[in-house]
Amino acid sequence: xxxxxxxxxxxxxxxxxxxxxxxxxxxxxxxxxxxxxxxxxxxxxxxxxxxxxxxxxxxxxxxxxxxxxxxxxxxxxxxxxxxxxxxxxxxxxxxxxxxxxxxxxxxxxxxxxxxxxxxxxxxxxxxxxxxxxxxxxxxxxxxxxxxxxxxxxxx
Amino acid sequence: xxxxxxxxxxxxxxxxxxxxxxxxxxxxxxxxxxxxxxxxxxxxxxxxxxxxxxxxxxxxxxxxxxxxxxxxxxxxxxxxxxxxxxxxxxxxxxxxxxxxxxxxxxxxxxxxxxxxxxxxxxxxxxxxxxxxxxxxxxxxxxxxxxxxxxxxxxxxxxxxxxxxxxxxxxxxxxxxxxxxxxxxxxxxxxxxxxxxxxxxxxxxxxxxxxxxxxxxxxxxxxxxxxxxxxxxxxxxxxxxxxxxxxxx
Numbered sequence: 033x034x035x036x037x038x039x040x041x042x043x044x045x046x047x048x049x050x051x052x053x054x055x056x057x058x059x060x061x062x063x064x065x066x067x068x069x070x071x072x073x074x075x076x077x078x079x080x081x082x083x084x085x086x087x088x089x090x091x092x093x094x095x096x097x098x099x100x101x102x103x104x105x106x107x108x109x110x111x112x113x114x115x116x117x118x119x120x121x122x123x124x125x126x127x128x129x130x131x132x133x134x135x136x137x138x139x140x141x142x143x144x145x146x147x148x149x150x151x152x153x154x155x156x157x158x159x160x161x162x163x164x165x166x167x168x169x170x171x172x173x174x175x176x177x178x179x180x181x182x183x184x185x186x187x
Numbered sequence: 188x189x190x191x192x193x194x195x196x197x198x199x200x201x202x203x204x205x206x207x208x209x210x211x212x213x214x215x216x217x218x219x220x221x222x223x224x225x226x227x228x229x230x231x232x233x234x235x236x237x238x239x240x241x242x243x244x245x246x247x248x249x250x251x252x253x254x255x256x257x258x259x260x261x262x263x264x265x266x267x268x269x270x271x272x273x274x275x276x277x278x279x280x281x282x283x284x285x286x287x288x289x290x291x292x293x294x295x296x297x298x299x300x301x302x303x304x305x306x307x308x309x310x311x312x313x314x315x316x317x318x319x320x321x322x323x324x325x326x327x328x329x330x331x332x333x334x335x336x337x338x339x340x341x342x343x344x345x346x347x348x349x350x351x352x353x354x355x356x357x358x359x360x361x362x363x364x365x366x367x368x369x370x371x372x373x374x375x376x377x378x379x380x381x382x383x384x385x386x387x388x389x390x391x392x393x394x395x396x397x398x399x400x401x402x403x404x405x406x407x408x409x410x411x412x413x414x415x416x417x418x419x420x421x422x423x424x425x426x427x428x429x430x431x432x433x434x435x
Contacts, residue, residue: 041270048351055355059366066367068313095368132307134236142370159306162372166241166384168232 069095069142073120076151086147093144094123094153095161100137116141127155134160199424201275202415209408216401223394231391243301245392248375249399251294254322255357257287257403261329262354265347277343278418280350281333282410286403288326295319306370314363315371318356325353339418 033041059066064079070092078085086092096116103114110129115122125143135141140163145155194200227245234241261283268276298316299309310316329346336342364373375383384392419425 037270044266044269044351047348048354051352052355055359059359063367066314068311068367068369071368095370132305134305134307157308159308159311159370161370162237162305166234166237166244166375166388168385168387169235 069093071118072096072116072123073118076121088147091146095142098137123151125153125155127158132160198415198419205408212401212405219398223398226391231388243297245395247297249396250290254291254294262350265350268347278414282414284329291323311370313369314367315369318360318363
């Protein structure tokens with residue numbers, strides 16, 4: 033390669049390396065702010081690396097799986113209460129509006145709201161999180177996956 | 188080693204070579220898209236959770252993958268343009284940027300249309316959606332820089348620098364769903380293990396992906412030829428071409 037091209041290549045590569053390093057450090061520094069939600073474990077025990085815990089009254093998002101058998105619906109109103117779990121402790125979410133179609137027990141969801149006590153979130157928005165599994169009904173049934181919409185028990 | 192490539196650095200050779208390829212790309216993309224979209228929209232099964240909404244996937248995922256693929260291609264062209272100062276590389280950046288921007292917009296819009304019924308929201312500022320939106324702005328930036336200067340070679344240089352710098356965003360988009368927790372689901376088809384998708388959904392998807400890829404190649408060929416003509420309008424071979432066409 034002739035020297036002028038070599039020089040230009042060096043300049044371009046070093047600019048790219050510099051920008052990559054800046055972006056890398058920025059993202060590393062902002063790491064926790066880029067996470068969309070806290071997991072239930074992080075709310076109870078704090079973030080794994082920094083130990084930062086959300087405080088009561090703070091507006092946050094929580095993401096986890098809806099614990100089977102914990103969905104309680106008030107027959108008089110839209111009020112619904114359920115527990116969220118990831119790998120550790122559970123937290124309770126209360127919500128007063130219409131749940132998304134994909135909401136069902138065992139489903140991953142993301143709830144945004146205010147932490148009213150160390151383990152209770154008063155949600156103003158509940159979003160369903162979809163996993164990366166795609167399959168037709170027949171296969172899901174063969175694998176024993178529950179695809180039925182949630183049926184609320186009346187009690 | 189690269190001697191066989193040298194003739195293609197000549198605009199005239201490239202112009203005619205691309206012209207020969209275009210009908211093939213047209214044919215392949217029409218066949219694959221008719222087959223793939225037919226399979227995807229009419230014959231592939233509905234998902235066990237998403238129902239019929241899963242069909243948006245056959246447009247959304249190819250568009251998203253191609254939006255990143257086109258950017259990578261554009262960045263490689265930009266590197267060639269800056270280091271080897273190849274005029275044709277600058278022409279191909281100009282030809283690629285609007286196609287990439289369109290595919291990014293398609294990915295974002297179809298994603299929003301899927302997100303509303305499935306997640307319950309059109310948009311959320313999670314890492315995947317935000318980084319894909321930044322990709323759209325990078326494309327728009329490249330297009331804007333290309334048109335911001337009277338001097339074509341200065342414009343080409345400025346656009347090339349932005350295109351190369353923006354490449355940093357590509358791994359961020361790809362790994363965003365692993366590095367951070369996001370509402371967007373993880374990768375399905377680009378996982379190294381067996382894709383988490385049944386074969387009667389995966390096959391139509393792959394056919395669609397290649398169909399759209401050849402569609403991109405076809406549009407690129409057309410735009411690339413137009414760029415070559417626009418940038419060489421004073422050359423005798425272009426004048427001869429025009430005269431030959433007027434005679435017919």
